[in-house]
Amino acid sequence: xxxxxxxxxxLGAGALGVGTGxxxxxxxxxxxxxxxxxxxxxxxxxxxxxxxxxxxxxxxGWSHWLRRDVAARYVRAWRAGSRPGRVTxxxxxxxxxxxxxxxxxxxYLHRSAAVGDYPSIDETxxxxxxxxx
Amino acid sequence: MTVVGDHVPRVELHTxxxxxxxxxxxxxxxxxxxxxxxxx
Numbered sequence: 001x002x003x004x005x006x007x008x009x010x011l012g013a014g015a016l017g018v019g020t021g022x023x024x025x026x027x028x029x030x031x032x033x034x035x036x037x038x039x040x041x042x043x044x045x046x047x048x049x050x051x052x053x054x055x056x057x058x059x060x061g062w063s064h065w066l067r068r069d070v071a072a073r074y075v076r077a078w079r080a081g082s083r084p085g086r087v088t089x090x091x092x093x094x095x096x097x098x099x100x101x102x103x104x105x106x107x108y109l110h111r112s113a114a115v116g117d118y119p120s121i122d123e124t125x126x127x128x129x130x131x132x133x
Numbered sequence: 134m135t136v137v138g139d140h141v142p143r144v145e146l147h148t149x150x151x152x153x154x155x156x157x158x159x160x161x162x163x164x165x166x167x168x169x170x171x172x173x
Contacts (some may be wrong), residue, residue: 001168013164016156018146019171026149042159043149050144051156052169056135089171096169102162104141124166131164 001097002033004121005040011125011132013099015041020049020089049090057111059092064115073116097124099131107131 001008001015008015017039019026026043033039046052064070097119099108108127110119135141141156148154159165 001166008166011164013166014159014161015166015168016159017168017170019169021171023147023149023151030149044154045147045149045151046144046169047147048145051141051146051167054135054142054144055169057169091171093171095171098141098167098169100141100156100160100165100167102160102164104157104160106135106137106139106141107164109135109137118170128164128166 001041001121001124002037002039004125007125008128011128013128013132017041017043018046018051019043020046020052020093022086022088025085025088045089047089049093052090052093052096055096055098055106055109055111057094057096059090060094060115062092064092067114070115073114077116099124099127101131 005015023045026045030039030043094112095118096112097110098106101107112118143155146154
């Protein structure tokens with residue numbers, strides 16, 4: 001989402017990252033960036049998965065990592081330069097992307113169906129464009 | 134099950150520095166894209 005942030009701002013929106021990992025990992029990402037690119041928006045920590053549970057973002061069993069599609073995404077991410085760090089927080093929690101309006105109303109939600117199942121930047125921006133005034 | 138159109142409840146989060154913070158602090162009268170991702 002870092003690369004899409006200028007367009008997100010141009011559309012008048014803000015961005016935020018929320019993860020169940022440790023605060024030192026969020027700090028490191030903000031300070032050192034991701035694949036050489038600084039993260040231009042705040043990264044928060046949700047150690048108890050409060051927001052995840054509020055949005056009904058589920059968890060998977062350990063056997064989930066044996067799935068062919070999950071393994072393929074892992075290999076793609078590895079080839080793109082991602083390297084797993086120390087396991088902290090809830091590594092079995094799935095991910096998601098939400099768009100929330102100023103009245104706290106949920107306007108868009110992608111709940112991952114599997115590890116690494118993220119909506120494309122184009123899909124997220126298309127949702128934002130539809131919602132932007 | 135939370136669906137589009139529902140209100141997002143107030144939940145406690147933490148900044149990367151460890152200070153408690155709430156999602157509403159970032160809404161600032163604009164749409165907010167929230168990426169929920171594992172940092173590890």
